Structures are given as structure tokens and as C-alpha cells.
Amino acid sequence: xxxxxxxxxxxxxxxxxxxxxxxxxxxxxxxxxxxxxxxxxxxxxxxxxxxxxxxxxxxxxxxxxxxxxxxxxxxxxxxxxxxxxxxxxxxxxxxxxxxxxxxxxxxxxxxx
Amino acid sequence: xxxxxxxxxxxxxxxxxxxxxxxxxxxxxxxxxxxxxxxxxxxxxxxxxxxxxxxxxxxxxxxxxxxxxxxxxxxxxxxxxxxxxxxxxxxxxxxxxxxxxxxxxxxxxx
Numbered sequence: 001x002x003x004x005x006x007x008x009x010x011x012x013x014x015x016x017x018x019x020x021x022x023x024x025x026x027x028x029x030x031x032x033x034x035x036x037x038x039x040x041x042x043x044x045x046x047x048x049x050x051x052x053x054x055x056x057x058x059x060x061x062x063x064x065x066x067x068x069x070x071x072x073x074x075x076x077x078x079x080x081x082x083x084x085x086x087x088x089x090x091x092x093x094x095x096x097x098x099x100x101x102x103x104x105x106x107x108x109x110x111x112x
Numbered sequence: 113x114x115x116x117x118x119x120x121x122x123x124x125x126x127x128x129x130x131x132x133x134x135x136x137x138x139x140x141x142x143x144x145x146x147x148x149x150x151x152x153x154x155x156x157x158x159x160x161x162x163x164x165x166x167x168x169x170x171x172x173x174x175x176x177x178x179x180x181x182x183x184x185x186x187x188x189x190x191x192x193x194x195x196x197x198x199x200x201x202x203x204x205x206x207x208x209x210x211x212x213x214x215x216x217x218x219x220x221x222x
Contacts (some may be wrong), residue, residue, distance in 0.1 A: 031208050042114075043146075043154060043199060043212040056209040091153055096208060098142070098161075103153035 002026045004104035006092050012110045016081050021107045023075045023092030032075045033093040033101060034067065036060070043091070047073065082111045113138060114140040115202045117213035124190045126221045132216045134200030135182040143176055143199040144210055147194075154199060160210065190220045 007025045013019050025032055034046040048056045049067055066078045075094075079086055089108050093101040115136045134143060141160045145156035160176035160183055173186045181184055187194055197217050201210035 030186065032124075032206070033210075035210075042214045043148075043201075045209055045211060048208050050208075053196070056207050060222070095208065096209065099159055100156040101208075103146075103155050 004092055004094055004102050006090075006104040006107050008107060009105070010108045010110070012112065013028035013082055015084060015111055019079050019082055019109065021077045021090050021092075021109070023077075023096035023104055024073055025075055025092065026102060027073075029096055029102070031066075031095045031097065032069070033053075033095075034077045035091045035093060036088040036105075037091065037106075038088045046077070079088075079109075082109075084111050087111045113204075113211055114210065115190070115200055117198075117200060117216050118171070118184040119216060120214070122219070123216040124194075124218065125191060126132050126190060126192060126220055126222055128190055128220075129185045130218060132185045132198050132200075132218070133182065134186070134213055135180070136202050138202075138204050139204050140176075140178070140181050142203040143174075143201075144203070145172075145174060145183075145185050145202060146199045146212075147196045148199065148215075149196040152218065157198075187218070190218075192220050192222065194218060195220045 007022045022055045032049040037043045047061045089106045091106045092104040095101045118133045144159045145157040148154040158174045176183045199215050201212045207215045
């Protein structure tokens with residue numbers, strides 16, 4: 001069964017550094033998402049991406065964040081200048097349309 | 113805008129039933145239900161669409177009261193594998209933007 005993959009599984013970075021989180025969605029999916037989950041809390045929507053552009057974003061997704069689908073397979077989330085409060089699990093997800101969103105295993109980001 | 117889930121936590125014995133509720137103050141287009149085990153990604157269980165269409169798994173059922181903007185997830189004859197945190201995700205328009213509730217921790221004991 002196809003699945004969403006994410007790399008790295010764990011990223012440790014210093015405050016102020018840039019990080020890029022990578023995702024390979026399921027090949028026939030058209031919609032892509034990033035969510036984050038601070039330890040012990042709920043899953044929070046960051047951004048959705050369709051047809052090579054952002055379709056929705058949350059208040060969390062400020063100018064420090066950007067997304068790209070550079071080569072038609074990878075889907076990346078970049079945080080330009082990380083803050084301590086960016087420490088969280090970041091999940092990539094995808095869907096064919098309205099309906100089930102398939103989540104990847106997540107990248108745990110730790111900002112020191 | 114965040115949906116409210118109840119109860120916050122529930123402990124069951126194997127074979128018992130549980131109901132988890134999700135309510136929103138906004139008119140909803142759809143409600144999604146996910147289960148997350150500790151340290152893992154959320155896994156899709158069910159989607160309920162405005163107008164009554166449901167898509168999900170056989171052993172889990174759910175309802176969506178459009179007038180009250182409430183959804184309930186019904187877990188019957190619980191198994192140990194049902195343990196985890198259950199999240200409802202609500203969608204206000206056909207946007208695919210899911211706003212998740214705070215979760216309900218379900219623990220099934222032998």
C-alpha cells in the first residue's frame with residue numbers, strides 16, 4: 001500500500017537557523033498539507049497546497065514559513081529562522097480531493 | 113473556531129462501547145475522525161459530509177447533526193487496539209482545511 005514518507009525523522013537545530021522538512025506524498029494525490037503538533041497538544045493546520053500554489057494557510061503560517069513542490073514529487077516546508085516555539089512534530093499529508101487525508105509519520109523538530 | 117470534544121478521556125474494558133462527541137460553533141461542511149497512537153501519525157477513520165454521505169471503516173460508525181453542528185463517533189465492542197487519542201477535524205467550507213479538536217484519550221483495558 002502506498003504511503004507518505006517524510007525526512008528526516010528527527011531534526012535538531014539551533015534557534016535562528018533555517019530548516020527544510022521534506023515529504024514525498026502518494027503519487028496520485030493532488031492536495032498536500034502540512035500540520036504541526038506540539039507535544040501533548042492537538043494537531044494544527046499550517047497550510048494546504050494545490051496546483052502548485054497555496055490554497056489555504058493558518059495564522060501560524062507566517063512569513064517565516066514557505067512551501068514548495070520543486071520537482072513534482074517532493075513537497076517541502078521551510079522555516080527560515082527557527083524559534084524555540086517551532087519545536088513540534090510536523091506532519092505532511094495528502095489527499096486526492098475532498099476526503100481522507102493520508103498522514104506521513106512526521107518529523108520531530110527540536111529547536112535549541 | 114476550534115471544535116470542542118467530549119469527553120477528554122475515557123477508560124473502557126474490552127467489549128464495552130464508547131461515544132465521543134465533537135461540536136462546533138460554525139456551520140460545517142464535513143467532519144473527519146482520526147485516531148492517533150502515541151508517537152505515531154493520525155490515521156483516518158471516518159468522514160461525514162454535509163448532506164449525509166459517510167465514508168469510513170466497517171467497525172466504526174458516526175453521526176453528523178447538521179442543525180446542531182455536532183458529530184459523534186461510536187466505538188462498539190471495543191478492542192485493545194482501539195486505544196489512542198481520537199481527534200475530530202472540522203471543515204467549514206469545501207477547503208480541505210481541517211481544524212482539529214483537542215482530542216479524546218481512549219484507553220481500553222483487558
